[in-house]
Amino acid sequence: MKKIVVVVRKPREADERFEIEDSRILVGSGAHCDIRLPIDCAYEHVLITLEADALVARPVLKELTMLVDGERAAERELRPGNVIAVEGSTIEVMAIDEVRETSRKSSPFRHLAIGLATVVSVFAFAIASSAHSMGAALAPPPPEPAPIPKSAACPENDRQLAAELGRQKLAQALDRQQRFRFYASDGPESVRMFTVAGACFAAADDEGNAADARLRAERMQAVIHEQFRVARVRLDRALTDGSAVQALQQIEFMRALLGTRDDTRAYVAWLVVLQSKVEVALANAH
Numbered sequence: 001m002k003k004i005v006v007v008v009r010k011p012r013e014a015d016e017r018f019e020i021e022d023s024r025i026l027v028g029s030g031a032h033c034d035i036r037l038p039i040d041c042a043y044e045h046v047l048i049t050l051e052a053d054a055l056v057a058r059p060v061l062k063e064l065t066m067l068v069d070g071e072r073a074a075e076r077e078l079r080p081g082n083v084i085a086v087e088g089s090t091i092e093v094m095a096i097d098e099v100r101e102t103s104r105k106s107s108p109f110r111h112l113a114i115g116l117a118t119v120v121s122v123f124a125f126a127i128a129s130s131a132h133s134m135g136a137a138l139a140p141p142p143p144e145p146a147p148i149p150k151s152a153a154c155p156e157n158d159r160q161l162a163a164e165l166g167r168q169k170l171a172q173a174l175d176r177q178q179r180f181r182f183y184a185s186d187g188p189e190s191v192r193m194f195t196v197a198g199a200c201f202a203a204a205d206d207e208g209n210a211a212d213a214r215l216r217a218e219r220m221q222a223v224i225h226e227q228f229r230v231a232r233v234r235l236d237r238a239l240t241d242g243s244a245v246q247a248l249q250q251i252e253f254m255r256a257l258l259g260t261r262d263d264t265r266a267y268v269a270w271l272v273v274l275q276s277k278v279e280v281a282l283a284n285a286h
Helices: 108-117 125-135 159-179 186-203 207-241 244-258 262-285
Strands: 002-009 016-021 024-028 046-051 054-059 083-086 089-098
Touching: 159 186, 159 207, 186 207, 207 244, 244 262
Parallel strands: none
Antiparallel strands: 002 016, 002 089, 024 046, 046 054, 083 089
C-alpha cells in the first residue's frame, strides 16, 4: 500500500492537505469523492489507482480534461512534484510513501512465504519450478476475481440525480470494458461500475436499464473468471516447462485481476513470492 500526500488548491478557498492510504482515489465534485472539487468539475473527474508499485491518474471519461504539469494527459504515473489541474483547481503531489503494516496475524502461509523467499538458487528457475510444485498444495485456494458485490447502493437518493449517475457509471464501465484488453485491472473495475450503475438505475425506477447493467456485470465477471482460470493453467505450464518470461507474464496478469482486496491478500502474497523468485531467476540467467 502507498500513502499519497497532496495539497489541493481551489479558487477563492484555503488550501487543503490530504494524506490518503488507498488503492483507489476518486477526484470530482460528487459528495462521495475522496478529494472533492468545485461544481465546475465533473461528478467524477479523475481516478488515481495503485497499479503494481505505481500510482496512476487518468480522467474517468475520455472526454474529460486532465492536465499534469501543464500538459493534457489521458494517463500519467504520478511522482512527487506533479501538479494535476482540473477545471481551475490544482492537486499538487507532495509525497508518495510506502506504508508498512505495523501488525499482521501470523499464519502458516506467512511462514511458507518467508521460507520460499529465502531459497533462491543461482540456477534459479529450477528452484522456481520446484518451489511451485512444493508449495502448490499449500497455497491458499485461488479466490474468485472481480466478484459482483452482494449489495450495491447508489450514493444519490434523488431519482433524477440517480439516473444521471447511472448513465455516467454505465459509460465508465463500458470504457473500462474496452480497455480490459490492454489493462487487466480495468476488467474488475468495470464489473464494479456496472453494478453501481444498476443500483442507480434501480433507485431511479428504471428497471429496464438496471437489469441491463446487472446482466453486463455478470457477463463481464464470467469473462474475467475464465481469463483467470486460463492464466492459472498457463502459469502451471510455464513453471513445468521452465519458461520464466511466460510465468512472469501470467503472474502479473493474475495480480492485476485480483487487485488489493482483503479476500485475495493471501493468494496475492503467494504470487508475489513466486514472482520474486522468477525475477531472480531471469536476472541470474543473464
